[in-house]
Amino acid sequence: MPLPGAAAAEELIFYVNGRKIIEKNADPEQMLLSYLRKRLRLTGTKYGCGGGGCGACTVMISTYEPASKKIRHYSANACLLPICSLYGAAVTTVEGVGSTKTRIHPVQERLAKCHGSQCGFCTPGMVMSIYTLLRNHPEPTSEQMTAALAGNLCRCTGYRPILDACKTFCKESVCCQRKVNGKCCLDQEDNLFDNEEKVSTSLFSTDEFQPLDPTQELIFPPELMRMAENQPKRTLLFRGERVTWISPVSLDELLDLKAAHPEAPLVVGNTGVGPEMKFRGVFHPVLIAPARIPELNVLKYTDDGLTLGAACSLSRVKDILTDAIAEFPEEKTRVFRAVLQQLRTLGGEQIRNVASFGGNIISRKSTSDLNPVLAASNCVLNLASRGQKRQIPVGDIFADGVGNNTITPEEILVSIHIPHSRKGEYVSAFRQAPRRENALPITNAGMRVLFEEGTDIVKDLSIFYGGAVLTTVCPKQTCWTLIGRHWNEQMLDEACRLILKEIALPGLAGDENIDYKKTLMVSFFYRFFLEVSQSLKTMDPCHYPDIPVEYRSVLQDFKTRMPQSIQIYQASDFILTFQSPQDPIGRPVMHQSGIKHATGEAVYIDDLPSVDGELFLATVTSTRAHAKIVSIDTSEALKEAGVFDVITAHDVPAANEFYSSDEPEIIFARNKVICVGQIVCAVVADSDVHAKKAAAKVKIEYEMLEPVILTVEEAIKHNSFFEPKRKLEQGNVDEAFETVDNIIEGQICIGGQKHFYMETQSILAVPKGEDKEMDVYVSTQHPAIIQEIVAASLGVPANRIMCHVKRVGGAFGGKILKTGLLASVAAVAANKTGRAVRLILSREDDMVITGGRHPFIAKYKV
Template sequence: MPPPTGIFFNVNGKDVSEDNVDPELTLAYYLRNKLGLRGTKLGCEEGVCGSCTVVLGTWDDGENKAVYRAVNACLVPLFHVHRTFVITVEGVGSREKIHPIQDRMARGHALQCGFCSPGFVMSAYALLRNHPDPSIDQINAAIRANLCRCTGYRPILEALYSFSPEGGGCCGGNKNGGGCCKDKSSSSEDEGYDDKLLSFNDFPKYDPTQEIIFPPSLRTYADSQDQVILKGSRIEVTLPKNLTQFKESREGKHVISSGLITRLTISQNPECFSEQWISTKYVREFNEIKVETDSVLIGAAVSIQKLSDTLSHHQNENIGTAVSEFFRKFSSPQVANFATWSGSVVVSAKSSTIVSDVLLLLSILNAQITVLTQSGELVQVEIDEFLRRRLYETETILCASFSRSDNRKLFCLKLGETSEQDATVFNFGALIGNKSSRIFVGLGSQPKRLTRLETWIDSEEGFDFEDLYRESGMEKNNNSLMALTRLSDFLKSKTISQVSDPITFLQYYKPTTNESVGRPIANYSNERAITGEAIYVNDIQANNAVHLGFVLSSVPHAEILNVDSSEALKLEGVVGYFGIKDVPGNNTPGIQSANTFFPDDTAIFADKKVESVGQVIGVIAATNVVLARQAAKLVKVEYRELKPLIDLNEAIEAKSYLGKVQCYGKEEAIVNECLAKCDKVLEGEVTLGSQEHYYMETQSSLVIPGEGDELVVNCSTQGTCFTQLMVKEVMNLPAHKVIVKTKRLGGGFGGKVHNASWIACMCAVAARKLNRPVYGFLSRSDDLAITGKRHAIYAKYRVGIDAEGKAQAAHFETWLNGGWSKDHTENVTAVMSILVDDVYNLGSVRSVGYPVKTNSSSSTAFRGYGQPQSKLINEGVMRRIAREVNKDVEEIKKLNFAVEGDRRFLGDRIHSDAHTECWDYCTNWSDFEKRKRNVEEFNRSSDSVKRGIAMSSVRLGLPFPDTTAHGIASLLINLDGSIQLSIGGTEMGQGLNQKMIQVCSEALRRPIETITIIDNSTDKITNAPVTGGSQNSDTNGLAVLACCKKIMSRLQPIVEQNGGDWQKSILEAYGKHIPLQCTEYGVVNRSQFGVGDMETPYNTTGACAVEIEVDTVTGYNRLIRVDMVMDVGESLNPAIDIGQIEGSFMQGYGYVTCEKISYDEKTGHLEQNTAGKYRIPRARDVPKDFRVKLLGINKANGAEVYSSKGIGEPPLMMSCGAVHSAIMYCVDDWRKHNGIEEFVDTISPLSADKIRELCSKKRI
């Protein structure tokens, strides 16, 4: 039994007793740092991403069984797991005894970087513990709050659907008698292809009896009835066990229920030095649920999920279903499983902006609130009165009661930036019937009752929408329009299109006869990641280490007058502050790397001036990361503020540039002359927003000082050599003193080149000063503030066409928002300007790129490197031409395609190209023309919900013609015959290591299991280029093949002499002093393959068809079907390539829909400055009909590795092009049918609010 200041719980079957835990300590940090269970990942520390998901099991005495809940360990205070069974990913399974969930995900290719994977496992595990035979809907609900940036979710869904009786196949096992999807889609075109990467039908059925049992120690534990008091350095919390104790101890204390929000808020507040809390968590009366014949009583400490479940089960079917559906859109299952409904009400009551869904529901259902007053009295308050008087500071909600005899119908609506799990910006609800309707609208934190509308609805037999709108008394805006439109549909029993399509996941590829290359083999590290055993930088344990907290600029442009760290340094555990004065070398190391890479003037620490909110001024070092972050906020910085340039258009007007204006193509006079000869000249503008990388692992470094000025840098970097050069410049050391190691990244996408190196440099400065290891691990909010993003752009074009719509000439001007320093901006400007013709032959072209300087975070490399922006510019051009000549956009695109043998506008020849074949194949395979007619038919009969269909394509030349287009590999054969391989590329989820193992296996004719890849490290591979640009399988593959060729030239005679006995041959070679290791470069010899020095040896091409549905009232969209066709040559690993295609597609989808970046124009602060405010696609966004085909046309010229082609980036260009065009199809159709003829220039992202704006001009 724990002491009166302790708690007792069980972790993975082992009893744990802890005395006087710090109230600020979260379950995640306890598991990782105290118990060493580092499979619980930290991706956001806000309860948004799901990476930290663990399962809490409790015993339900009423049901006499254990109940399991997925929760966010990053939010749950440790003191709230008393008498709880905590299960982490390590407790679910290991590589030696892998769990069925882990096994199916690992073998089913359901992970790439693997950082998010333990969280998905735990969410699914909680579901199976409660529902061993889950429905598809239950699976979708269970993982709806788990984020993945790599896979695109399809393989995760497919692996987990295999546990459902409704699943089991690509079409859900012929669910609902729909027949096999293969019968519907198969054709002669599919002959010779395999149509599934893996069949889950061969896996054994899940057996719930094999799970770890609920610990008997927790069931038999005799809990003391004494209240527990826990004292930390800043917080004291009292944990009473009954209402009497609560009343006696409450005075002067802050009441908490789950503690999620309070603990999170306090942890971010360094000014808090002494607080007292009292928790309702263990008070029996606050946890009661009483179901009577005519009423339901629910205690204030009951979770939101339990409130939803209880009301759903004990109300009439209509109300129960509506309540359940309403709360499915609330936050996340992990939060709803732990957060209390009363906490939601109280937080809303204390805020003027937070809109509470719980409070709205209580209002609609006419709940009675029982309040405990300061004097200890229990007072029942009607909800209408509660809304008027709110909750006094001295009162505590005890419970709420609801009538069960209500037979009215419930309608609820919640509006966020996205359709689910988003902060509510507006809500609305109505209980209709019995001439006693209750209707409320959420305005700010206070639901407002619409009594006039209630009276009118109760008295009317029939009505039209205009009457409804008039009588509502609501202000006429998009929100009220949406709410009343949906209420009108509800009153008329009219349903909105919410088609539950059969699930169709198809992956077509050509089978191979090779032993290794070409097979869809699961990544060798999948089992490590899925069991939590894979080590990322922040999982490395170093003795005597300190952590950094980052002191960031709070203003966008200012001179620094003074930095005062004295208050921070007073805190126990803070060991130092470091800034510009502590840099022994060069504070702008990128300038020195110009000859090797390209010039970058980014400063490591701000020097006398700041030019962006989030620019790093200095760092605090402390003994733990929470303390370091709190202390960093205590550092006081005095500024003399200067005028900032936040808005791109203002910066353009001010001609604020980061470098010289870049001009490509024909002279302006020549292009103007060509334009003058055209039948028509069309002009347009394009405005594209930025995009956050949102890698699941934030920027992380660990620098360990060694002897003789040596530094070992463990860094989540895409370029070990680049980071080495940055660190050596900052530290004024020769490169051989700096060893940079990277085993794997938790995602990169271009965001871990410069950004990762800066963090490593800061760690190096502190590590040398303190002579102890230093961690630099960014919180998600700091990562969002500090690091660069995709370049936002503004572009103008003039295009000249003939009468048919064929382009004859084009002039492009593009302004790229580079932020406050150069970073990659000059290079991205060049790439975007050079590739502005995309897949088209536009005649005489001039392209001008302007790298613009603004006072925002420095834009950096991102998947596609300027080409997604070029794609969207041209999508706008083609839409504009199509409108002008009254033709379909796809017809105009095909008319303007550049084809094999053409030259791009700078003169490089198009060859080894299957673009036309991909387009034609996709058109036929997707049945595009027929489906387009179906879309037109649907739209004619649907007023507000519209469908759109569009195609897009891609052509990407690889490898690039620059000085970094080479790979390096080192191969070593051990005496037992096993093989160690090291390459110059970084594994970040793209499967590079697995592909290189397969290449090595094929070349040496050795089994895959005898080959391993060791860390990418500068003491093994030197001078390696940055990993990115889709070319690393080419360059590193060539290096691996060169190593294999050299080794076998030495070994082949001995192997043949020994009849193929490999180990015997190795021992014999060793005895003859034959080298068993070598290092080689991989470089494409362009002249050997008839390719010019500035031309790319081959093109990766593809085409994509997207069908989408848009609700023009809410602005939400739904992907109906996606068909993607790619020519990747002969794939090295079809599973990896298809995974890259699907993940890239979803990232492109996010770019043009939900991923919005904006800055406050006055303060310069990023408005999406937390994980919860920036929205990436979720599993619910995956098209239910998702088809990918690797054509294997093999238009190769011999420069490729086993005739394969690069794949990482091209699908994103197709995705953003097709999705954007399909949504604009919907918008244009709505506007056309509402008499709005004005052409809409290209703008992105097409977020829900933007769509509502475009589709509301005639409504309000």
């Protein structure tokens, strides 16, 4: 396969925590997270989800820009960052920030002393997000602090104590500024319990904190500066086992590469291509990284707007638009404001810092928050291919739905032109998601209206919706019909009717999700109507009517403020005088492992050093809800590189099931499967990558069985109940109902819920070499039951199995029985192979195997 402009594979040069790394065999498929943890043994950076959604793997990336002679620090998700993208960069992990062996950084100290960790698994990521912000803004505002943490999840501590630690770095007051009764709200909180005896509200003393000194931070490596300034730019090429990475330096070279490899994706932040390859099994033999090409990083102001390079990060676009809004008059920046509004909640900081503006557009995903507003605003795409350049409106790439081929495979998006808004033109953007930040939208929208000069007559109208169907969609007929209409309630009523008529949502009639999306679509247009009406009223107060008072709240944005709280406890000064110094009652004691959580030195199961000859296990799970297993073909899996063996039910020495109730938990499915996610077999190999690739090659033939029960309603219909049925009865209920005046009846439905602990199910089983003795290192809430289950599966006395639990990275009830099942899988594999076996579930496997909390339906009659 010819690779234009590329020479022999390069050495990858970058720095980690001030240490130079030279990687001679850089694999484009290897992410920074696995490289840090497995090659460099820096285990403070954690695996939480693998998809950039939790922030547990946050690191700081630093790069030098020779043109401006500035160093840029930004946070990023190590789980999505290919190591090949780090040429010439410096990486800082939680270990590089501070440690108990050297010095603890103020961020780490304050998180621990403000009680900001509980299980501690998310804490290193929190540290890195805060630390990166402080490197850029040593005295941040509360808004900057809350934005910096939007990409980090915490499941057990909650965010209050974490934000308490953050507030100590913010120099501004976090007061509400309302001064109710002439007093500051903070003073009122402080004085609220002054008159109460034996009560304290102080959880920590800020006098104990060491000051933040920006001059003491790790410097950017001078060698990388010299490389950036003195080395001529050249094409970089890295070859892995399956994938080749090419990073060109000129637009012409990029176009030649795209002509030779039209199906090769362009990768800047890897936030789109990465998850596709990882979670959906999409394979690309060639990846092209265009981030170093000047034309793709352009910023150009023109008379009618501004042009931004397609490789610009979303964070850079956000900063550029913020500056432009401050510079230009309001009338010209309405498009900028609408785009900026969507950028504030698009992903977390870590995603925005690496994801490209062009990638978000060109992926044409229905869930893109930018595409509807860019299309509605008549933004223009500047495209190029070898020997040709052209421009098209953003809306054209959605014109024919999912199968749109407006952009050919050989073309690339060079830049995007965002126009100034005109007099009498109004633009708005909307989104509704399960949570406000770092979540994909349920539905979003971009809307623009242009009026005839000095009137409220619609001259042009553009509406685009995302999330409703498979791609961004425009109700064109509705827009055309409303041109020439006055902007009034009659127009509003007709617009809502036409939108619902024109946009057909896929799904069954009466589907709650479909009904909700329809409601959102109409609600977005209603809010747009009110926003524009308010603007018209402001422009000409005498001519346009007031918006009714009861509707004005619709126009108010929800402002992000640093949350306030107060904790009350009985002070130790008032407890019995003979209280022991070791007695924690009445004393807000720091978590014993708090400092180690914050420095990344706390050891979890997957942080344990590798055992000599250790194997990695990947599970093969059922894809059917209820089926007979006809055959299991492992031949292709066994041919894969690094594969040691395949483990099935036939390899279990003793009990292949255990009982926690009347229904057994089955370790390996033998003849049939009873749910999606049931373990059928497992592959052990010399690496987790090889094990997972081989597991995907196992072929299972099923024969469907009836009934297939997927909901509580279906279980009731088929009389499928757990035994014993519990029944409490007193008197004759039927007779009682016949004698009453009123009867109230109905039902309550509660959906199921995943436990979503930050640390996935993790087990390391180490055979001791005699009498089937085994050490099992496991993340569990109940080591005794794990011991019993593993011993039963191996057919040995329980005293031959030693369970070790140092700490658990969250559990919430989800690391008991299923952990026992998984520990048995690992133990059976270790018993058969005679090797240590490590089983660390990926987030997607964890979600499908462990089930979760059950849904409920309760019917009542009173």
